[in-house]
Amino acid sequence: MNILVCVSKAPDTTSKITFKDNDTKFNENGVQFIVNPYDEWYALVRALELKEANGGKVTIISVGSADYEPIMRKALAIGADEAVRIDSPASDAYQVAAEIANYVSSNPFDLVLTGKETINYNGSQVGGMIAAIVDVPYTSNAAKLDVNGSTATVERDKQGGVEILELALPAVISAAKGMAEQRIPNMRGIMAARSKPLNVIPATVTDSLTETISFSLPPAKGDVKLVDSENIKELINLLHNEAKAI
Amino acid sequence: MNVLVFAENDNGKVAKASFEAATYGAKIAASSGGEASIITYGYLDAASLNGLASYGIPKILHCTDVSDLDPSQLTKLTIAAVEETNAELIVFPHDYTGKSIAPLVSAKMKAGMVAGAIDYPELSGDFTVKTNVFSGKAFAQVKIKTDKKIITLIPNAISKVKVDAAAETIAFSPDLGAPSVTVKEFKSEGGEGINLTEAELVVSAGRGLKGPENWGMIEELANELGAATACSRPVSDIGWRPHHEHVGQTGIAIRPNLYIAIGISGAIQHLAGVNGSKVIVVINTDKEAPFFKAADYGVVGDAFEVVPKMIEAVKAFKAGQA
Ligand SMILES: Cc1cc2nc3c(=O)[nH]c(=O)nc-3n(C[C@H](O)[C@H](O)[C@H](O)COP(=O)(O)OP(=O)(O)OC[C@H]3O[C@@H](n4cnc5c(N)ncnc54)[C@H](O)[C@@H]3O)c2cc1C
């Protein structure tokens, strides 16, 4: 089984978010970058488990500049066999998806996995867009994934319950919590990652459909109003009369 | 501009997020001199169809001939409806189905998409939309460069507004091809509880509660308030609570009117999922807990004493209101 896992770079979850150049760019100064959690914990680890069970190969792919390579090495250290970096800054979800779709069209895979969403752009877009461009079945938000021959079985959360569905491979599936357990890379993995192939290929498409004009931060909260634990009636009063929340 | 609103079929009903999308679409069409329409699908109860007719959109295209859980058919249906209505803007609720279909429609039509909008678009000048980024820690103003545009609207970002007008429901059945996925089963979780993403009020608890056996009072408080229940990540990881209740950076993001956090420390990854809430109440024994910095109201105290008092106070308040 030949599996492609799309891996994005994200600021560490504890990062303080600030902007520069007149609030037009994310300020990366002092920010620690990680593999986007959904891509690493769920998509990549499940891909490795499927490979361990069925044989095959796990390739990771990123659309990004050279600054993507440290997180790509981390994914290799966790166990991916090889990496492909499409050498272009990621400008919007469509551009990323179109680049990956082009790659997939000339390098076919049985299964393409993405994370449910990136924790910086939170679009949940790239996976669906790849599937639409390549024209293969897609399902989002998969909490469980099994493969039997050329059929994938997926469990996904929906409002009010869990949906179980089957799709024919090749397919694109986005991974959510539940699909696998996080793996910590060991020393051997980290050493091996250094010599695994990380191929850099040129970008093919350049058109993005959207453009981020500026960023802003939510207004700072005022001070908390403390209510005495002996006077909970007052809290309910405040929530009704002052905050108008109940 | 003509606007098409995608209304989700949520097990035979239309949920609040779709009514908000209808309000949003109707307002954009009105202020730009266009017409708004709705596309919806599958079996819907009468209350839902009537509901859809009450938000100022005169035309409802309804397709019953569709596998309502199949992404490729829903994508084709939406594109056919765009052609039928000459829509330039398509609005989806940023909910389970809308979130998964919108990117497919976007890529098929090469229509630029903004996911997770929290406000109306800027219509004069460039078409830009304000959206949530960095897991709720910041906002971005994003320009859509294409003629056809797609917006997914975050639940609870705008209020739905009923208007007194009639709508026409038109049967719509374009050719949708074969389904691309086979739905084997839908295991209902008794889904009678309140949908967390749409809930106006949420009562949430964390590791401070010590064990799953102590959630009785949390559920009782939620029940008295008519609130949904949520929890922090460790609580769902250990299995004290179902994982769909997990809110935060790696769980779901919510923006209720009121979020009550009980025995939750307020880690940055937790705040990321709840900092869009309008009012935050924190109950914690530790007055240094970081959550107090993000809170509007706080009680420094033991949940096991404070929550029962809150239940009593809410009961008394409701009795006073009645
Ligand atoms: C990559 C990453 C992603 C993450 N994503 C999420 C996420 O999406 N959501 C999330 O929630 N977390 C997330 N976390 C975990 C997060 O960092 C915190 O560990 C977690 O939120 C803590 O949960 P908690 O507040 O329930 O527990 P604790 O931090 O243990 O806090 C318990 C609190 O209860 C208080 N307490 C104790 N006893 C009582 C009592 N009797 N009455 C009242 N208060 C009491 C304590 O003072 C304390 O403040 C993530 C972490 C990482 C590294």
Ligand SMILES: Nc1ncnc2c1ncn2[C@@H]1O[C@H](COP(=O)(O)O)[C@@H](O)[C@H]1O
């Ligand atoms: N620049 C990128 N390179 C490779 N994969 C990406 C990139 N951006 C996003 N993805 C993948 O697409 C998923 C969804 O991203 P998003 O649409 O931004 O929420 C992520 O979890 C990744 O798997």
